[in-house]
Amino acid sequence: MDNMSIPELAELLASGEAPEYIFWVGCAGSYDARAQKVSIAMTQILERAKVNYAILGNEEGCCGDPARRAGNEFLFQMLAQMNIETLNGYEIKKIITTCPHCLNTLKNEYPKLGGTYEVVHHTQFIKKLLAEGKIQLENSTKNGKTVTYHDSCYLGRVNGVYEVPRDVLKQLNIDIVEMKRNRTTGLCCGAGGAQMFKEDEKGEKRINQERVTEALDTGADVIAVNCPFCLTMMTDGVKEAEKHEDVMVYDLAELIIQNIDKP
Amino acid sequence: MLQQIAFILVLAATFYFSFGRYRAIYQNIQLGKGDLSNNNPSHRWRNVLLVAFGQRKMFKRLVPAIFHFFIYAAFLLTQVELIEIIIDGLSGNHRVFASLLGTFYTFIINFIEALSLLAFVATIIFLWRRNILKVPRFHRSEMGGWPKLDGNLILIGELLLLIGIFSMNGADGILQQADPTHYPATGKLFISSAIGSTLFGGLSVGQLIAVERFGWWLHLIVVFGFITYLPFSKHLHIFLAFFNTYFAPLKPRGEMENMPDIAQEVRIMMGLEEETGDVSAELPAFGSNDVFTLNKHTLMGAYACTECGRCTSECPANITGKKLSPRKIMMDIRDRMEDIRKNIKSGNPEFIKPDLRETQKKITPENYGDGKSLFDYITREEIHACTTCQACVEACPVLINPLEPILALRRYEILTESAGPPDWLPMFNSLESSQSPWQIPEPRNKWAVDARSSS
Numbered sequence: 015m016d017n018m019s020i021p022e023l024a025e026l027l028a029s030g031e032a033p034e035y036i037f038w039v040g041c042a043g044s045y046d047a048r049a050q051k052v053s054i055a056m057t058q059i060l061e062r063a064k065v066n067y068a069i070l071g072n073e074e075g076c077c078g079d080p081a082r083r084a085g086n087e088f089l090f091q092m093l094a095q096m097n098i099e100t101l102n103g104y105e106i107k108k109i110i111t112t113c114p115h116c117l118n119t120l121k122n123e124y125p126k127l128g129g130t131y132e133v134v135h136h137t138q139f140i141k142k143l144l145a146e147g148k149i150q151l152e153n154s155t156k157n158g159k160t161v162t163y164h165d166s167c168y169l170g171r172v173n174g175v176y177e178v179p180r181d182v183l184k185q186l187n188i189d190i191v192e193m194k195r196n197r198t199t200g201l202c203c204g205a206g207g208a209q210m211f212k213e214d215e216k217g218e219k220r221i222n223q224e225r226v227t228e229a230l231d232t233g234a235d236v237i238a239v240n241c242p243f244c245l246t247m248m249t250d251g252v253k254e255a256e257k258h259e260d261v262m263v264y265d266l267a268e269l270i271i272q273n274i275d276k277p
Numbered sequence: 278m279l280q281q282i283a284f285i286l287v288l289a290a291t292f293y294f295s296f297g298r299y300r301a302i303y304q305n306i307q308l309g310k311g312d313l314s315n316n317n318p319s320h321r322w323r324n325v326l327l328v329a330f331g332q333r334k335m336f337k338r339l340v341p342a343i344f345h346f347f348i349y350a351a352f353l354l355t356q357v358e359l360i361e362i363i364i365d366g367l368s369g370n371h372r373v374f375a376s377l378l379g380t381f382y383t384f385i386i387n388f389i390e391a392l393s394l395l396a397f398v399a400t401i402i403f404l405w406r407r408n409i410l411k412v413p414r415f416h417r418s419e420m421g422g423w424p425k426l427d428g429n430l431i432l433i434g435e436l437l438l439l440i441g442i443f444s445m446n447g448a449d450g451i452l453q454q455a456d457p458t459h460y461p462a463t464g465k466l467f468i469s470s471a472i473g474s475t476l477f478g479g480l481s482v483g484q485l486i487a488v489e490r491f492g493w494w495l496h497l498i499v500v501f502g503f504i505t506y507l508p509f510s511k512h513l514h515i516f517l518a519f520f521n522t523y524f525a526p527l528k529p530r531g532e533m534e535n536m537p538d539i540a541q542e543v544r545i546m547m548g549l550e551e552e553t554g555d556v557s558a559e560l561p562a563f564g565s566n567d568v569f570t571l572n573k574h575t576l577m578g579a580y581a582c583t584e585c586g587r588c589t590s591e592c593p594a595n596i597t598g599k600k601l602s603p604r605k606i607m608m609d610i611r612d613r614m615e616d617i618r619k620n621i622k623s624g625n626p627e628f629i630k631p632d633l634r635e636t637q638k639k640i641t642p643e644n645y646g647d648g649k650s651l652f653d654y655i656t657r658e659e660i661h662a663c664t665t666c667q668a669c670v671e672a673c674p675v676l677i678n679p680l681e682p683i684l685a686l687r688r689y690e691i692l693t694e695s696a697g698p699p700d701w702l703p704m705f706n707s708l709e710s711s712q713s714p715w716q717i718p719e720p721r722n723k724w725a726v727d728a729r730s731s732s
Contacts, residue, residue: 018732020725041713043724050724057728071722075712083665084701085564085687087536089708091543096712099549118531126535167666172531198337198671202593207665211714212700215662218598225593 020057022071023104033068035060036106038120038133040113041076042242048249049112049242055267056112056136062274063148067110073100077119084208091127094119098129109133112267114168114241115206121173135169137179137240137266144185150275151185160189161269162234164225164248165200166241179240179266186273191232201225205243226251230261237263280490284366284497291501298508301622302580305614308642309573313524321523324676329522334674338587341406344399348435351396352515354389358442362497372449375461383464390446390468397439404432414586417595419605424511424584431512438499445492447473448485455482517581518675524574525676530667533684534572536563539692564688566650568614569642571682578677579611588669588679594662601662603669603679609654610682620647651686660686661698 026033037060042049060067078093097120101109109131111117121133143149163183169175176197183190195201204214204221214220226248229237237252239245248263264272315321327333332349335342361374375382406412407428415428446469452460477488507513538561544550565571588603589595595602620628621640629637630646637644660683669679691697707716720726 018728020729022722022725039721039724041715044721045713045715045717045719045724053724054728057725069722069725071725072720074721076708076714078708080704080714081708082533083684083687084704085684085689085691085697086701086705087539087563087688087692088543089705091536091540092547093708093712095540095543095547095549122529122532123535126532127540167664167668168531171667171671174530199591199668201596202664202666202668204593204664207663208701208704209664211704212661212698215594215599215601215658217594217600217662221593221597221664224597 018054018057018061021068023068024071024073026068027104031066033066035065035067035108035110036101037067037069038077038109038111038113038116039069039074040111040116040242042246043112044074046242046246048245049265052112052242052245052265052267055265055271056110058271059140059143059149059267059274060110063143065143065148070100075100077113077116078123079115079119080208080211082119082123083206084211094124094127094129098124098127101129101131106131110136110139112136112242112265114166114173115243118168118172135173135175135178135240137169137182138175140266140270141178141182144182149270151187151270151273152275159236160191160232160234161186161236161238162191162193162229162232163196163238164193164203164229164240164244165197166239166244167200167202167206169240170200171198179238182266182270183238186269188236191234193228193232195228201228203239203241203244203247205247210243210246220251222247222251223254226255230255230257235261236269237261238266238269239263240266278369281367281369287497287501288363288366291504295505295508298505301618302508302513305568305618306573306576306580308568308614308617309571309576310569311572313573313577314526315524317527320527321525324522324525325519328674328676329519332674334672334676337672344402347392347395347399348403351389351392354385354392355442357385358389358496359500362493366497371459372461372463375463380464383466386446386463386466387468390442390466393439393442394468396435400432400435400439404429407432414590417586417589417602417604419602419608420584420586424608427510427512428584430506431510434499434503434506438496438503441492441495441497441499443469443472443492444477444488445496448477448480448489448492449473451477451480452482452485452489455485511582511584514581514583514675517577521574521577521581522676524577526574526678530670534681536688539563562689563692564690565682565685566652566689566693568610568617568651569645570689571610571685575678575682575685576610576614578679579607579614581675582607582611582677583675584608585674587672587674588677591668591672593664593666593668599658599662600656601659603683606655606659606679606682607677609651613651613654616649617642617645617647621645651682655686657690657696659683660690663687 037056039053043053075096076093077097078090081093082090109120114135117133117135120131161183163180165176180190201224202221203225237248239248245263245265252258252261252263332346335345364373365371407415446466449460450466450470450473453462477485541550545552568576584604586604592601592603624640626634626638628640628647629644633644663683665680667680704714708714
């Protein structure tokens with residue numbers, strides 16, 4: 015593993031430096047064991063590309079998305095105000111996040127509450143780094159593997175980003191196969207709207223089962239995701255279908271770090 | 278002269294019977310809160326042109342979109358013929374545009390006939406898709422009874438209308454030769470002349486006149502019938518689609534409506550804002566449990582909905598067998614408005630809120646209270662099943678947003694009733710105490726500390 019610094023904002027400022035970007039890690043990226051690996055992969059990418067960034071560390075709090083979508087506006091406003099106080103206090107301008115729910119809340123909902131920032135999703139930032147040559151991918155020949163890309167609702171339908179992650183995947187020298195429902199008609203993994211934190215309502219099956227079946231039908235070796243909640247739902251679904259030995263579920267950042275040109 | 282009187286009577290009856298219904302729908306939409314937003318009109322007109330006129334979102338499903346387009350285009354252009362019919366009907370003339378417009382008339386009527394033929398085919402295909410092919414989205418639980426009959430009635434009405442047009446034009450073509458003074462030349466109408474010579478070739482002049490009049494009156498009666506029927510029907514979308522796309526919110530799709538009262542209260546609580554003093558003792562209700570607290574655009578959407586079910590067929594909860602159907606949410610909102618209007622119209626003081634019955638005698642939307650709410654139409658299970666994935670919002674061809682009322686109901690449940698799925702309680706508690714949805718004792722930055730030390 016690289017020698018990682020993962021700078022925290024308060025320490026960085028104490029040493030007289032100011033970062034250009036905040037990497038907004040999110041709750042899943044901080045606490046969920048699987049999503050932590052995505053956070054690490056993203057910090058590795060940022061450090062390889064020599065991006066001047068910092069995390070908020072313990073000063074970051076939940077963006078409030080699950081509270082707001084569950085209907086708990088009081089709680090949402092509390093969480094949002096705390097974060098906006100922190101971000102404005104540090105005069106933060108630019109934010110990168112690995113969670114499309116955080117992306118949506120910070121980008122589209124905080125402005126009305128007094129917090130206006132330039133917020134990008136990590137797949138967008140990775141595309142920029144690749145285009146600028148800040149990171150290079152191994153010029154490997156095709157290894158015959160195929161990947162299917164699962165659009166998260168909050169990056170895709172909600173924020174209109176469909177092609178950027180696909181453009182990044184195309185640079186990985188692997189074949190992309192699309193699921194039947196993709197882009198604007200991509201099927202939800204089942205976690206949004208605070209469903210992640212409750213049991214499903216009664217039905218014939220769970221939503222992630224439906225989506226994983228569709229992903230497995232493509233015959234892909236890898237399911238690529240861009241959201242920590244999709245990561246959980248798709249991983250669980252693959253395991254339930256007993257395909258976890260054959261099919262891997264990865265966030266785009268992880269696929270990049272697996273294929274990055276070693277210095 | 279007799280026909281002119283009959284025409285005026287039919288016209289008057291149409292206005293008389295439909296006006297009240299259209300007014301009731303307008304009033305029902307006004308039951309909602311706030312105003313319909315009208316900022317940035319150029320963007321809004323663009324939406325109307327692309328989405329309503331241009332049917333852009335319909336074309337995500339190519340086959341139904343093409344057939345729907347035939348009916349839609351025929352409907353739009355037939356209005357030219359309808360204007361002529363109204364002028365003829367009032368003045369006692371026959372085909373007043375024919376001599377005025379000359380060859381252009383020949384062209385436009387030929388064009389209308391071509392579209393009408395395509396619309397005829399499309400209507401038959403739609404009847405077949407609905408009743409024989411049984412496309413799944415037309416057969417969900419909310420699509421029995423009236424919604425099913427309504428869908429078929431419209432299609433049968435369309436067939437009658439088209440039969441009217443073709444018998445009128447077909448007989449007219451032959452009469453033009455027999456009696457050129459009363460039947461001005463239209464030029465060759467390719468489709469109706471073929472129909473005319475095949476079906477009506479052997480008829481006497483008297484019989485031809487009867488067929489022509491039958492077609493003319495059938496066309497007219499069906500059109501006037503439609504005007505009267507539409508406000509009772511899902512088919513109202515032919516008008517409201519335009520209004521609904523115009524008034525659709527322009528904010529980012531992912532932005533939930535802010536609640537400034539709560540934002541302010543939280544800021545005061547956190548010491549970020551001074552208390553202004555005028556704190557009301559009464560606890561306000563938050564979110565929505567009835568149409569009075571939904572946005573006007575949502576209520577308009579309920580009337581603009583033609584129950585096509587594209588939303589429901591894309592809904593992940595519905596696809597996996599849960600009770601939620603976004604279409605049903607919109608239909609329930611419309612049913613609720615209809616019930617409220619019926620009760621207000623009845624004048625029965627039982628529908629005044631109990632605490633106001635003493636002092637107020639006349640029912641108004643402000644004092645209305647029948648002891649029911651939207652939760653008598655929409656179950657908790659339905660709103661709890663939503664993943665807020667916006668598939669329904671994306672799918673709607675006329676920019677209806679079924680997610681907005683779902684989230685408004687959730688807000689009511691949590692904020693006003695302190696109810697909601699019990700599973701969410703630990704999440705709320707944890708968010709409140711540790712700003713994370715999971716109750717984890719470790720500090721938030723532990724992953725980074727560990728990564729640093731192991732590198």
